[in-house]
Amino acid sequence: MxxxxxxxxxxxxxxxxxxxxxLSHSVGLPLRDAEQAAAAAFWQPWQSGNRDIWSHWLKEIDGFRAQLATLLNGDLDSFCPQTSLSSAVAKIIDSLTLDKAKNTILLSEEDFPSIAFALQKAGAGGYRLKFIPAQADTSELNVWADHMTADVGMVLVTHVQSNNGRQLPVQKITELSRSKGIISLVDIAQSIAILPIDLQAWSADFVVGSCVKWVGGGPGAAFMWVRPEIIARCEPQNVGWFSHADPFEFDIHQFKYADNALRFWGGTPSVYPYVVAAHSLQFINSTxxxxxxxxxxxxxxxxxxxxxxxxxxxxxxxxxxxxxxxxxxxxxxxxxxxxxxxxxxxxxxxxxxxxxxxxxxxxxxxxxxxxxxxx
Ligand SMILES: Cc1ncc(COP(=O)(O)O)c(C=O)c1O
CATH class of the missing domain: 3.90.1150.10 (Aspartate Aminotransferase, domain 1)
Structure with missing residues (x-):
C-alpha cells in the first residue's frame, strides 16, 4: 500500500x-518489462510458426480494448483504437451530418491546440469554433451554461486542461449539454490513469484519449469511445477494411459499417503500440x-x-x-x-x-x- x-x-x-x-503529463515512464512483454505479444506468431497472424494480433488489440473497458468502465465494443486524439476527433466530426443551424463547436482557449486544429479543419471547414476565454474559470458550470447558445451543436470538454492543471466537472458539463441537445466530446489525455473515470456516470457522446502520459504506455496507442446509442448515427468517411462489419469478407462492391465503434478504425492497423500500452494498462488496473x-x-x-x-x-x-x-x-x-x-x-x-x-x-x-x- x-x-x-x-x-x-x-x-x-x-x-x-x-x-x-x-513528466507523466508529457511522456510517462515505461514499465521495466515493457519491451519484453510487447516483444512476446508482437513476435509470438513468427516465433511459434503460427500462420494465423491476424487472429493473434487482433486478439492482442482486443486485450488493449478490454483493459480500457475495465479502467474506464465502458464496454469493449464501444472502444476503437486510434493513432492520436486529433485524428480521432477529425473522424468523429466527419462522421456526423452537419446541421447548419447548430454548426458552432464550443471549446476553451485552455484546451490542447492539436484538438482545436482538428476541429477547425474537419467537416470541410463547415463548423465555427467558439472559444471560452482563457481568463474564465472553466471549472464553473455557469461559464459553460452561458456559452451554450442555440447555435452550439457540439462541446469539447478537456477533463484536465494541461495549461493550468485544472480538472473540469465533466459529468455536470456533459449532463448540461445532453439536456440542451448538444453533442459532447471529452478529451481524457491528461486524466486517464491518474483520475478515476466512470464512462457510465458521464453523459458524454464521444471520449478520446491516449496512453502516452500517465498510463506510461508509449505513443501511438490512442483510442476513442463512442456512446452505444449514437453509433448508428455516425458514418465515418475515413474508412478501410477494418471499419467493415466483416473485414475478411472482401467484396469490393459491398461496404458495410461495423455495428460498433470499430466502424471508426480504418485500414491495416498498427499493432505494436497497442501491445505495449495493453501491458501498462494491465499494471494500472491491477494497481x-x-x-x-x-x-x-x-x-x-x-x-x-x-x-x-x-x-x-x-x-x-x-x-x-x-x-x-x-x-x-x-x-x-x-x-x-x-x-x-x-x-x-x-x-x-x-x-x-x-x-x-x-x-x-x-x-x-x-x-x-x-x-x-x-x-
Ligand atoms: C489535453 C491534451 N489533449 C491532447 C493531447 C495530444 O493530442 P494528439 O494525440 O492529437 O497529439 C495532449 C498532449 O499533450 C493533451 O495534453
Whole structure:
C-alpha cells in the first residue's frame, strides 16, 4: 500500500532513469518489462510458426480494448483504437451530418491546440469554433451554461486542461449539454490513469484519449469511445477494411459499417503500440487508480505546503486539482529552472510555469529533495 513510505516493489516496476522523473503529463515512464512483454505479444506468431497472424494480433488489440473497458468502465465494443486524439476527433466530426443551424463547436482557449486544429479543419471547414476565454474559470458550470447558445451543436470538454492543471466537472458539463441537445466530446489525455473515470456516470457522446502520459504506455496507442446509442448515427468517411462489419469478407462492391465503434478504425492497423500500452494498462488496473491518485496527492500536498500561495498556479483544492502541480517563482523562475535541471529533476516549463507530475515512480524522499531545491 502506498503511503509516506513509498512501495519499493512498485517503484521498481518502472524503467531505471537518472534523477527525479516528473513528466507523466508529457511522456510517462515505461514499465521495466515493457519491451519484453510487447516483444512476446508482437513476435509470438513468427516465433511459434503460427500462420494465423491476424487472429493473434487482433486478439492482442482486443486485450488493449478490454483493459480500457475495465479502467474506464465502458464496454469493449464501444472502444476503437486510434493513432492520436486529433485524428480521432477529425473522424468523429466527419462522421456526423452537419446541421447548419447548430454548426458552432464550443471549446476553451485552455484546451490542447492539436484538438482545436482538428476541429477547425474537419467537416470541410463547415463548423465555427467558439472559444471560452482563457481568463474564465472553466471549472464553473455557469461559464459553460452561458456559452451554450442555440447555435452550439457540439462541446469539447478537456477533463484536465494541461495549461493550468485544472480538472473540469465533466459529468455536470456533459449532463448540461445532453439536456440542451448538444453533442459532447471529452478529451481524457491528461486524466486517464491518474483520475478515476466512470464512462457510465458521464453523459458524454464521444471520449478520446491516449496512453502516452500517465498510463506510461508509449505513443501511438490512442483510442476513442463512442456512446452505444449514437453509433448508428455516425458514418465515418475515413474508412478501410477494418471499419467493415466483416473485414475478411472482401467484396469490393459491398461496404458495410461495423455495428460498433470499430466502424471508426480504418485500414491495416498498427499493432505494436497497442501491445505495449495493453501491458501498462494491465499494471494500472491491477494497481488501482485510487492507489495511484492517493500517492500523487500525498506528494503534491508536500510540494504545495512548501510554497507560498502566489507561487502555486494550478488549483489548490483537491476536487479541481489534476495530477500536475504548476509553479511560478516570478523573477526567480529562470534561476529555479537552472537549479532543478542541474540536479536531474525532469520537468517542463510552459507559459504558466514549471509542471511537476508525481507518479508511482516517485518517492517521498525525491519530493523532499525537490522541495529543498525550491527554497
Ligand atoms: C489535453 C491534451 N489533449 C491532447 C493531447 C495530444 O493530442 P494528439 O494525440 O492529437 O497529439 C495532449 C498532449 O499533450 C493533451 O495534453
Amino acid at each position: 502506498m503511503g509516506d513510505k513509498p512501495d519499493e516493489g512498485i517503484a521498481k516496476c518502472f524503467s531505471p532513469h537518472l534523477g527525479t522523473y516528473l 488501482g487508480v485510487d492507489v495511484i491518485r492517493a500517492h500523487n496527492l500525498l506528494l503534491c500536498d508536500k510540494i504545495i505546503e512548501a510554497l507560498s500561495p502566489t507561487q502555486l498556479v494550478s488549483p489548490a483544492d483537491v476536487q479541481s486539482r489534476s495530477g500536475t502541480v504548476i509553479i511560478h517563482f516570478g523573477d526567480h523562475q529562470e534561476t529555479l529552472v537552472t537549479r532543478l535541471q542541474a540536479q536531474q529533476v525532469h520537468f517542463d516549463s510552459r507559459a504558466k510555469g514549471i509542471r511537476l507530475s508525481p507518479h508511482l515512480c516517485n518517492s517521498s524522499q525525491q519530493i523532499e529533495a525537490l522541495i529543498g531545491l525550491l527554497k
